[in-house]
Amino acid sequence: MTLLGEARTLLGPPENLRTLRRARYPSPDCTRAGAVGAACSLGGVDERTGTAGAAADPGPDTGEPVVGRDAQWARLLRAADPASPERVLLLLGEAGTGKSTLLDSVARRAAASGARVLRATGSESESDLAFSALHQLLRPVRTEAERLPDGQRATLCDALGGGRDAAPPDLMLVGVAVLNLLSALGGPSPLLVLLDDAPLFDRASLTVLSFVARRLAGEPVTMLVGARTGGRLPGFDRHAPTLVLGPLDDASAHRLLDLQPRSPVGRTRARILDQAVGNPLALVELARSARDPGREPAPAGPLPLTDHLERVFAARLDGLPSPTARALLLLAAMDTGDSALAVPAGLPGGGDDAWLPAEAAGLIGRTGSGVRFRHPLVRSAVYHAASSAARRAAHLALADMLLTEPDRRAWHRAAAAPHADADVSADLVR
Ligand SMILES: Nc1ncnc2c1ncn2[C@@H]1O[C@H](COP(=O)(O)OP(=O)(O)OP(=O)(O)O)[C@@H](O)[C@H]1O
Numbered sequence: 001m002t003l004l005g006e007a008r009t010l011l012g013p014p015e016n017l018r019t020l021r022r023a024r025y026p027s028p029d030c031t032r033a034g035a036v037g038a039a040c041s042l043g044g045v046d047e048r049t050g051t052a053g054a055a056a057d058p059g060p061d062t063g064e065p066v067v068g069r070d071a072q073w074a075r076l077l078r079a080a081d082p083a084s085p086e087r088v089l090l091l092l093g094e095a096g097t098g099k100s101t102l103l104d105s106v107a108r109r110a111a112a113s114g115a116r117v118l119r120a121t122g123s124e125s126e127s128d129l130a131f132s133a134l135h136q137l138l139r140p141v142r143t144e145a146e147r148l149p150d151g152q153r154a155t156l157c158d159a160l161g162g163g164r165d166a167a168p169p170d171l172m173l174v175g176v177a178v179l180n181l182l183s184a185l186g187g188p189s190p191l192l193v194l195l196d197d198a199p200l201f202d203r204a205s206l207t208v209l210s211f212v213a214r215r216l217a218g219e220p221v222t223m224l225v226g227a228r229t230g231g232r233l234p235g236f237d238r239h240a241p242t243l244v245l246g247p248l249d250d251a252s253a254h255r256l257l258d259l260q261p262r263s264p265v266g267r268t269r270a271r272i273l274d275q276a277v278g279n280p281l282a283l284v285e286l287a288r289s290a291r292d293p294g295r296e297p298a299p300a301g302p303l304p305l306t307d308h309l310e311r312v313f314a315a316r317l318d319g320l321p322s323p324t325a326r327a328l329l330l331l332a333a334m335d336t337g338d339s340a341l342a343v344p345a346g347l348p349g350g351g352d353d354a355w356l357p358a359e360a361a362g363l364i365g366r367t368g369s370g371v372r373f374r375h376p377l378v379r380s381a382v383y384h385a386a387s388s389a390a391r392r393a394a395h396l397a398l399a400d401m402l403l404t405e406p407d408r409r410a411w412h413r414a415a416a417a418p419h420a421d422a423d424v425s426a427d428l429v430r
């Protein structure tokens with residue numbers, strides 16, 4: 001049977017899945033029944049790092065210099081300093097202004113000076129999946145979570161899909177468990193929690209993490225939260241101090257262009273500066289497009305900059321060989337924010353030639369055996385450029401690759417089903 005055919009057999013009454021998806025979001029007065037003290041498996045060797053409970057790797061140092069942003073960098077470092085009274089800081093800015101770049105940089109600095117770093121990155125494909133961001137954040141510390149008192153351990157276990165209780169866990173109890181876990185983790189050395197693209201987090205994780213954020217005073221834990229301007233961050237909006245990233249100043253914009261291979265000159269340079277209006281992503285990508293004959297930046301017109309950039313990326317998909325296009329779509333449909341660390345068997349590995357044309361087009365970067373999109377807008381461009389049938393087929397293919405991970409498998413089956421299906425629904429609440 002074809003992947004699409006398989007998808008059709010999964011179809012069922014639309015209400016089933018919607019009802020069960022809602023059921024994954026506990027109502028505020030919901031209480032968890034029966035799981036306290038139940039056997040649950042949070043611990044074990046971390047699959048991503050291969051170490052038991054090791055601090056999450058803040059990511060490879062790409063060596064790309066951070067241009068400008070001295071004041072913002074200093075402010076973030078101050079917040080990450082365990083002596084700072086500021087325990088939470090929101091980093092806001094338009095797409096491509098450099099939030100992730102700065103957060104990565106601070107993470108590397110903090111890790112180098114002995115702090116432990118945990119991070120989660122929001123993604124569109126996970127934003128409907130209750131507790132998926134928390135799952136991402138806490139996966140590397142499952143061993144430590146085993147040491148929580150029984151009740152909290154069981155609650156957390158239920159939330160992260162490892163428990164036996166089908167009833168959704170109480171959000172406040174999950175919040176208390178997470179607060180205690182983070183506080184304990186910060187004991188030996190300070191803990192830095194990075195939540196990037198947080199508006200894309202699922203609602204349950206946001207509720208829990210904002211509950212935690214409001215109780216970090218005096219704890220050896222700093223929470224830095226990256227979000228696009230205008231994205232809603234329920235629970236965080238009104239309480240946390242904020243740092244806004246505006247455009248790069250002129251000198252920094254010129255400097256960033258100077259650092260690009262075959263740095264643009266003359267009228268091309270002037271046009272790029274004009275279109276990018278200080279947005280670093282736009283500067284880098286428009287300069288790259290200007291290097292390819294026939295792909296010079298088109299007049300920006302009335303499109304918002306993000307749409308313009310998404311089109312710039314989508315144009316680079318034209319003419320890619322089909323194995324490359326398929327691999328890109330699978331990568332875009334993956335349910336993790338950190339593709340470099342979790343490429344499942346079945347997707348070409350980082351060393352596979354299928355990636356070469358995508359790398360040459362500036363769509364992905366390879367980090368040893370891993371692959372990651374060069375920017376979330378690339379993921380978005382790839383995902384939205386595909387037909388809905390191709391997207392569903394990609395999700396089904398991923399579900400087939402994830403036989404040993406029932407939770408992620410169920411998510412992909414749900415994403416592949418245009419309507420609800422009873423089997424998929426049952427998997428989601430299992
Ligand atoms: N200060 C900087 N110096 C050098 N390059 C930068 C800087 N800021 C951003 N960039 C470049 O711009 C690209 C986009 O930046 P980044 O991904 O950090 O933006 P973002 O604000 O996180 O965007 P989004 O909201 O879409 O996640 C980076 O890959 C990097 O190449």
Ligand SMILES: [Mg+2]
Pocket residue numbers: 099100101196197226376
């Ligand atoms: Mg970002």
